[in-house]
Amino acid sequence: xxxxxxxxxxxxxxxxxxxSESLSRLRMKIxxxxxxxxxxxxxxxxxxxxxxxxxxxxxxxxxKQLVTRDAxxxxxxxxxxxxxxxxxxxxxxxxxxECFASALEEVRIxxxxxxxxxxxxxxxxxxxxxxAVAFEPYTFxxxxxxxxxxxxxxxxxxxxxxxxxxxxxxxxxDWYREPVDRRTPIWTxxxxxxxxxxxxxxxxxxxxxxxRPEGGRGSVRGVVTAxxxxxxxxxxxxxxxxxxxxxxFLVSGDGTFVAHPDQxxxxxxxxxxxxxxxxxxxxxxxxxxxxxxxxxxxxxxxSLSREPSFLAFARLPTNGWSLGVVYPKQELFxxxxxxxxxxxxxxIAGLLLLLGVSxxxxxxxxxxxxxxxxxxxxxxxxxxxxxxxxxxxRDEVGLxxxxxxxxxxxxxxxxxxxxxTTAAKERIESELAVAARIQRxxxxxxLPAFGDGRNLDLFAVMYPAKEVxxxxxxxxxxxxERLYFAVGDVSGKGVPAALFMATSLSLLRTAxxxxxxxxxxxxxxxxxxxxxxxACMFVTIFCGVLNMKTGDLIYARGGHEPAFILTEDxxxxxxxxxxxxxxxxxxxxxxxxAHIEFRPGDxxxxxxxxxTEATNAxxxxxxxxxxxxxxxHARKGTARDLIEHVGNEVTAFAQEATQADDITMLxxxxxxxxxxxxPTGSAEGRQDYA
Amino acid sequence: xxxxxxxxxxxxxxxxxxxxxxxxxxxxEKKMQEWIGQGETRFVVDFHNLDYISSAGLRSLMVVAxxxxxxxxxxxxxxxKGVVKQVFDVSGFSALLPVYGSMDDxxxxx
Numbered sequence: 017x018x019x020x021x022x023x024x025x026x027x028x029x030x031x032x033x034x035x036s037e038s039l040s041r042l043r044m045k046i047x048x049x050x051x052x053x054x055x056x057x058x059x060x061x062x063x064x065x066x067x068x069x070x071x072x073x074x075x076x077x078x079x080k081q082l083v084t085r086d087a088x089x090x091x092x093x094x095x096x097x098x099x100x101x102x103x104x105x106x107x108x109x110x111x112x113x114e115c116f117a118s119a120l121e122e123v124r125i126x127x128x129x130x131x132x133x134x135x136x137x138x139x140x141x142x143x144x145x146x147x148a149v150a151f152e153p154y155t156f157x158x159x160x161x162x163x164x165x166x167x168x169x170x171x172x173x174x175x176x177x178x179x180x181x182x183x184x185x186x187x188x189x190d191w192y193r194e195p196v197d198r199r200t201p202i203w204t205x206x207x208x209x210x211x212x213x214x215x216x217x218x219x220x221x222x223x224x225x226x227x228r229p230e231g232g233r234g235s236v237r238g239v240v241t242a243x244x245x246x247x248x249x250x251x252x253x254x255x256x257x258x259x260x261x262x263x264x265f266l267v268s269g270d271g272t273f274v275a276h277p278d279q280x281x282x283x284x285x286x287x288x289x290x291x292x293x294x295x296x297x298x299x300x301x302x303x304x305x306x307x308x309x310x311x312x313x314x315x316x317x318x319s320l321s322r323e324p325s326f327l328a329f330a331r332l333p334t335n336g337w338s339l340g341v342v343y344p345k346q347e348l349f350x351x352x353x354x355x356x357x358x359x360x361x362x363x364i365a366g367l368l369l370l371l372g373v374s375x376x377x378x379x380x381x382x383x384x385x386x387x388x389x390x391x392x393x394x395x396x397x398x399x400x401x402x403x404x405x406x407x408x409x410r411d412e413v414g415l416x417x418x419x420x421x422x423x424x425x426x427x428x429x430x431x432x433x434x435x436x437t438t439a440a441k442e443r444i445e446s447e448l449a450v451a452a453r454i455q456r457x458x459x460x461x462x463l464p465a466f467g468d469g470r471n472l473d474l475f476a477v478m479y480p481a482k483e484v485x486x487x488x489x490x491x492x493x494x495x496x497e498r499l500y501f502a503v504g505d506v507s508g509k510g511v512p513a514a515l516f517m518a519t520s521l522s523l524l525r526t527a528x529x530x531x532x533x534x535x536x537x538x539x540x541x542x543x544x545x546x547x548x549x550x551a552c553m554f555v556t557i558f559c560g561v562l563n564m565k566t567g568d569l570i571y572a573r574g575g576h577e578p579a580f581i582l583t584e585d586x587x588x589x590x591x592x593x594x595x596x597x598x599x600x601x602x603x604x605x606x607x608x609x610a611h612i613e614f615r616p617g618d619x620x621x622x623x624x625x626x627x628t629e630a631t632n633a634x635x636x637x638x639x640x641x642x643x644x645x646x647x648x649h650a651r652k653g654t655a656r657d658l659i660e661h662v663g664n665e666v667t668a669f670a671q672e673a674t675q676a677d678d679i680t681m682l683x684x685x686x687x688x689x690x691x692x693x694x695p696t697g698s699a700e701g702r703q704d705y706a
Numbered sequence: 707x708x709x710x711x712x713x714x715x716x717x718x719x720x721x722x723x724x725x726x727x728x729x730x731x732x733x734x735e736k737k738m739q740e741w742i743g744q745g746e747t748r749f750v751v752d753f754h755n756l757d758y759i760s761s762a763g764l765r766s767l768m769v770v771a772x773x774x775x776x777x778x779x780x781x782x783x784x785x786x787k788g789v790v791k792q793v794f795d796v797s798g799f800s801a802l803l804p805v806y807g808s809m810d811d812x813x814x815x816x
Contacts, residue, residue, distance in 0.1 A: 629760075637789065676728075
């Protein structure tokens with residue numbers, strides 16, 4: 017019997033090799049989602065940050081250039097204006113002195129008036145530290161060699177010194193010697209006036225002359241001087257405010273510092289000596305520029321102060337000095353640096369805000385994705401009750417979640433349907449299997465013994481092509497002497513064929529065991545079956561009744577293949593008499609019967625068309641010709657031997673091809689003898705039939 | 707299997723080809739029923755292209771023949787050959803339905 021074919025529904029789930037492996041894969045996936053959020057954020061930040069930094073850097077660079085240019089212009093103006101103020105003071109000193117000198121040439125005044133005039137000069141002119149009128153020896157008073165009254169601003173107000181005293185010896189001083197020799201006014205280099213004003217000063221010396229009666233100037237009478245205190249200059253310059261820590265300085269015509277916040281430089285250093293001393297050659301070029309150009313603007317680096325700075329300078333036309341104004345770069349650029357620091361801070365704040373927004377955005381995208389990764393893994397493990405309703409966004413992610421939910425819903429329905437279908441199918445199949453078992457149990461399996469000492473050997477098989485088929489065989493004892501047997505084939509297959517077969521078999525067996533001969537059996541069966549046969553089902557039957565006492569075999573056949581008898585002396589005999597149509601279609605048919613002598617040693621072989629129509633993969637059929645040939649050459653043995661022999665031949669012929677039709681064979685061996693063999697029949701064993 | 711219908715006057719000539727077995731017989735039965743439904747009753751089934759017929763095929767033929775008869779018509783078979791002819795002979799089907807050797811004999815007979 018065939019094992020019930022029960023389709024097994026595989027447990028749903030795409031189980032990965034192991035749970036831990038799938039878990040780690042899930043974690044990797046979530047990490048990937050993390051990195052998606054990270055990537056979005058990073059991309060946004062890097063992009064915006066780059067743009068922001070470029071803009072700030074560009075703006076800083078350009079505005080610095082602009083500021084430098086403007087600062088240069090302004091600084092030069094500034095320097096010029098300071099220089100011009102200073103120059104005015106000095107100019108005033110010069111003018112006053114020239115005036116005084118000119119007056120002394122025109123007018124002879126006495127000692128007292130001269131003293132008063134000198135005193136007045138100093139009092140009136142703020143820029144004048146001290147004033148002297150020094151005469152050539154014996155010129156003012158023929159009795160006095162050196163005469164040089166000098167008023168200056170001392171610690172206790174105006175003080176007076178007679179420079180003509182031996183200790184001072186003014187005729188040897190530069191401020192006197194030079195203008196007298198050159199007969200032109202000069203500005204002295206700054207010097208410390210020891211014994212005079214006792215401060216560092218520079219002196220304007222204007223010679224005055226004897227006027228010739230014929231006109232023009234004669235010999236030098238003396239020199240009028242006006243001192244300008246370096247300290248005063250320094251204080252003046254210190255009062256000029258240059259940014260926060262910027263400062264002014266003043267160099268004389270040879271580059272020597274005349275005024276500088278650092279007192280040590282004054283008179284001790286020049287731009288050129290400093291250049292050598294500090295190894296800052298730029299100071300040398302600054303010096304050259306300051307002495308040659310009227311005005312200028314130079315990047316002085318760190319040469320003039322500790323901080324990087326710019327230098328603006330302007331010449332004092334009156335005495336050829338140069339004024340330098342030092343602007344610390346840091347302070348000059350303080351505003352733009354401040355502005356850009358604010359810009360940068362605002363930029364950073366903006367980036368932080370953007371970071372926050374990007375993170376929120378990335379999370380908004382990544383969270384639903386992460387939830388879906390989890391849901392997918394859940395589904396993969398067979399749990400279809402995923403809830404993604406919390407994902408409410410109307411974007412692509414939302415659509416994906418919706419599609420996913422739809423998919424799980426469909427899957428659930430599909431699995432439900434499949435489970436039901438499978439259950440129904442299994443039920444039907446198991447019912448069919450039961451039906452097949454019932455059907456097969458209708459076939460006889462044991463031959464009743466006959467008590468007259470004859471030797472009887474009967475074997476029959478039925479291999480159904482499907483669970484339930486339409487073939488059958490039957491045999492049974494009619495009385496002490498007679499054995500009835502039949503093979504039949506019902507049209508079609510499946511349950512209708514099985515039902516029709518059951519009907520046919522019961523009717524046939526009942527009538528046969530009543531003792532009716534084969535011809536009357538078929539006539540009656542045909543009549544019964546043809547009644548109310550709307551479906552036009554039919555059956556073909558070969559049946560026979562053997563009288564074992566006489567060896568007389570009566571047979572009849574309705575639309576069925578003739579059986580064969582293998583004989584010792586007559587060869588293969590075909591029982592082809594008594595041909596009549598199949599049963600069930602025409603109620604009024606009368607079936608004929610035929611007689612043949614069945615001798616001891618003869619073997620009867622009856623079959624259904626499943627044997628002759630067995631088909632191989634090439635579409636060829638086994639055919640009645642081949643059956644005849646196999647039977648002719650079959651070894652004469654038991655009934656079972658013959659059926660197995662034919663069965664093996666058919667199997668060998670059909671090979672792998674699917675069995676299309678039921679195969680039924682019945683063999684009967686009749687031997688003379690005294691013992692009763694164990695009669696056998698079988699409805700089992702598909703053996704090797706595919 | 708192939709089933710084609712050709713009209714020849716009152717006769718419906720049905721040409722069958724291939725195999726008429728458990729799988730294809732219902733198709734034959736269905737088509738024939740349709741044609742009967744359309745008013746055809748006098749059928750000549752030409753078997754000369756048919757390679758094989760099983761008991762299910764015979765049953766379908768019988769069902770259709772019965773329907774045709776019920777409507778006052780008839781179904782005749784012709785040009786049987788090979789295995790199909792053997793099956794007709796062995797089953798005695800030739801005694802239940804009119805069978806002719808050729809199409810000419812069938813149409814004359816009809």
